[in-house]
Amino acid sequence: MTNPIFWVGVLTLAAIYASLAMALNVESGWGGMWDLGIAGLLAAGSYCYVILTADPDLGMRFAPGLSMWVAWPLSALFTGLVAFAIGAPALRLRREYFLITTLAFAEIIRQLVVIQADFTRGTLGIPNINRPFDSFVTGRDYNYVLLVIAALAAAVMYLVTRQIGSSPFGRTLRAARDNEAVALALGKRVNRMRIQTFVLAGILIGATAPVYLFYIRAISPQLFAPGITFTVWTALVIGGLGSIRGGLAGAFVLIVFTEAVGLIEVDPAHINILVAIEPMLVGLLLVLVLRFRPDGLFSERDSFGSRRTQAERASGRAATASSRPTAAAQASD
Amino acid sequence: MKRILVALLAVGLLAAACSGDSDEAAEEGPVKYGFLNGQSGDYGPWGHWALAAAEVAVEELNAGGGILGRSVELVVEDNGSTPEGAVSGFAELTEVHGIHALGGIESDGMIAIFDTVHELQIPTICSTCGTTELDDTGGDMVFRIIPSDTDNGIVGAQVARDEGYSNVAMLVELSEGTESPANVFKSVFTEQMGGNITEDVRFNAGEATYSAQVAQAFESGADAVYLAAGFETGVPILNEWQRRGYTDVPMIFTTDLLSPEIAEIVSGVEGASAIVGATAYDTEANPAWDAYVPRFEAKIGDPPEIAFYDAWQYDQYIILGLATAKAGTTDGAAVAAAIPEIANPPGVEVFSYADGLAQLAAGNDIDYHGTTSNLNLNSVGNLLSPVMAVIQVEGGDWGVREYIELDPSLVKPS
Known part of the structure; x- marks a missing residue:
């Protein structure tokens, strides 16, 4: 049997991606803002954390050597600020224009990291990331600590996003996504809500960034290539865009499946075939899920339909047999 | 819905559980050397040559009777040329396959797994990382046999x-x-x-x-x-x-x-x-190089190329093989300690695994010269004067x- 430590690592990575996917769901699933800049926001949070906690001996121009417990929330706030700086101009755009703009901003952030080598060590990167409790638990056992941290982060993310999704704010957000004209007619300040959501997602991604670094243990610009964004998106689509549980489930299915495929043993001479097949199998998983569950493993209807029904029952109104509950109707409640 | 989700997870976990070999690096069975390298991604174009060279080395180790009477197995893992891939690939190599030593890794991946390599005591030779980050570190568990940047x-x-x-x-x-x-x-x-x-x-x-x-x-x-x-x-x-x-x-x-x-x-x-x-x-009048070239060419159909790093990929596994033989155990710390001993003088100069093994069996110290240099290492595990x-x-x-x-x-x- 496989050493459980390996699967502890896999589940840790899955929990990290689950956090990112749930944060993405807030802005993209509910807010309708299709963001391809996840890697950029993750880079902003990660570098903020590393710079604030870096060893002054590394020769970086700014290395205050803060405690990780101080740097962690500051990283989240900083990423929120970066999200605001991106969102203010980008949210004037819609659909594919917004999508391309966020992708471009992510690349700009990565290039800034490369160019500002005095602060970030550029392409050289920074090793030896500070990790919590590593003076108490070392070696293989630390993997369990990291799993607990990542699982806690994912659990908090789930509770926070669930609260957002079922709040009046979340309902209005989905209403604006489904029918902006109606939301505006109801007096909702849609643009302001969108930028608030974008900043909120940035804060959530920034809060996840240190956990990702605890897993990787080093940072370099290469870490934040667009591939990470597409992995988060794939997880969310598999799990169910707009669903409260979608990001969580999708990330676990995707990461566990990917790592399980990687365990297929072949003769070294044929490793290139396996390497080519791996993404195909992941693609096949995506196709199968979308074929049989077009809304993902969990649909938005699963997440919010039952709540609406409960609310209606509680208020004594007759239950409706509507197909998909429109967010606009809920927002007007 | 829940059944579908549970089924998917169960299939993944079951496949994974069935595919593993063993847990901790056992003192029985083959000696396992990991090859963690970018077979896809940025380093993908070089991956084929790098792997072929590693295979040539492992074939030489097995042809020489294996190590400590055990056969040698090369366990290959693609890291996708990314630090994240290096971390998960290294975890798979160590926790699923129980490798005894590692080679093949590039700079970014090496930096990412550097601390873990030390914690798990996995002797690692970096054959493709020139990063200056290794200029002043290493030498106890991590060694580099190409010139630094x-x-x-x-x-x-x-x-x-x-x-x-x-x-x-x-x-x-x-x-x-x-x-x-x-x-x-x-x-x-x-x-x-x-x-x-x-x-x-x-x-x-x-x-x-x-x-x-x-x-x-x-x-x-x-x-x-x-x-x-x-x-x-x-x-x-x-x-x-x-x-x-x-x-x-x-x-x-x-x-x-x-x-x-x-x-x-x-x-x-x-x-x-x-x-x-x-x-x-340094391939001029070099018996190791002369012996390596035809075997590599037979393997892949092309002669070695300077910039493809293949010769270093070969050298690293011969070093690991000789160091393991010298240590008399696959214990990581012992093998790592033996690496400078077999790479540096004093000792009888040897140019192949078989020659080195014969000298060790005769009770002599050896100084292994590789295909690309004398491979003499300094105190931090870098090439002394390439x-x-x-x-x-x-x-x-x-x-x-x-x-x-x-x-x-x-x-x-x-």
Whole structure:
């Protein structure tokens, strides 16, 4: 049997991606803002954390050597600020224009990291990331600590996003996504809500960034290539865009499946075939899920339909047999 | 819905559970050497050659009777040329396959797993990482058998000085593997040699055109241009260099450009000025190299190439094999301690695993010489004083013009 430590690592990575996917769901699933800049926001949070906690001996121009417990929330706030700086101009755009703009901003952030080598060590990167409790638990056992941290982060993310999704704010957000004209007619300040959501997602991604670094243990610009964004998106689509549980489930299915495929043993001479097949199998998983569950493993209807029904029952109104509950109707409640 | 989710997870976990070999690195069964390398991603184009060289080495180990009476198994894992892939790949190699030692890793991945390698006591030889981050670390569990980017930068400046260039323009791709030697080159050339950098042009990989950058560098009045780029950006830059008629300006290349495709482009340009590169490639009158070349060629159908790092991939597993034999155990700490002992003098010079094993069996110390250098290591596990080959295009391919040693008066920039 496989050493459980390996699967502890896999589940840790899955929990990290689950956090990112749930944060993405807030802005993209509910807010309708299709963001391809996840890697950029993750880079902003990660570098903020590393710079604030870096060893002054590394020769970086700014290395205050803060405690990780101080740097962690500051990283989240900083990423929120970066999200605001991106969102203010980008949210004037819609659909594919917004999508391309966020992708471009992510690349700009990565290039800034490369160019500002005095602060970030550029392409050289920074090793030896500070990790919590590593003076108490070392070696293989630390993997369990990291799993607990990542699982806690994912659990908090789930509770926070669930609260957002079922709040009046979340309902209005989905209403604006489904029918902006109606939301505006109801007096909702849609643009302001969108930028608030974008900043909120940035804060959530920034809060996840240190956990990702605890897993990787080093940072370099290469870490934040667009591939990470597409992995988060794939997880969310598999799990169910707009669903409260979608990001969580999708990330676990995707990461566990990917790592399980990687365990297929072949003769070294044929490793290139396996390497080519791996993404195909992941693609096949995506196709199968979308074929049989077009809304993902969990649909938005699963997440919010039952709540609406409960609310209606509680208020004594007759239950409706509507197909998909429109967010606009809920927002007007 | 829940049933589908549970089924998917169960299938994944079941497949994984059934595919594993064993848990901890057992003292029974084959000796397992990990090969963690970018078989896909940025390093994918080199992966095929690197793996073939590693296989040649493992075949030699097994042909020599294995290690400690056990067969040797090469466990291959693709890291996708990313740090994240290196972390998960290393976890799979250690926790699923129970490897005893590791090779093949590149700079970014090595930095990511550096601490874990030490914690798990997995002897690791870095055969493709030039990162300056390893200049002052390592030597206890991590060793490097290629020149550091610091060495590469210094030798580039040395070549520029010896060629009589006092004004040099720089064209540098923004990546760790190219910026590191370029920054050392610039520092040594200007601060220790009094040279002048006429332009320092940095660019990203994957740009639609490099026309402006090429013009900026070649029209700066430089005696030569220092080009630090990867293969994929080097090709369009050289096409631009050719198209715009800058071929009378000599160039100095970094290691990644010393590929046959680049040689073909350059040799097809009539009247092109000297284009040189330098790397640790001491293959002259070298029995290890002479024995390696035909076996590699038989394996893959092509001779070894300088910039494909394959020879170093081969050397690392012969070192690990001899070190394990010397240690008499697969225990990580013991094998790591034996690596400098078999790579450094004093000892009988040996050029193959079989010869080394015979000398060890006879109770002699050995000093293994590899295909590319004597592999003598300093206290931090780096090559002690690599002999560098100055390489130039000759007859459509790269050929060694001369062998030089690093000028001891040139020091690593602080």
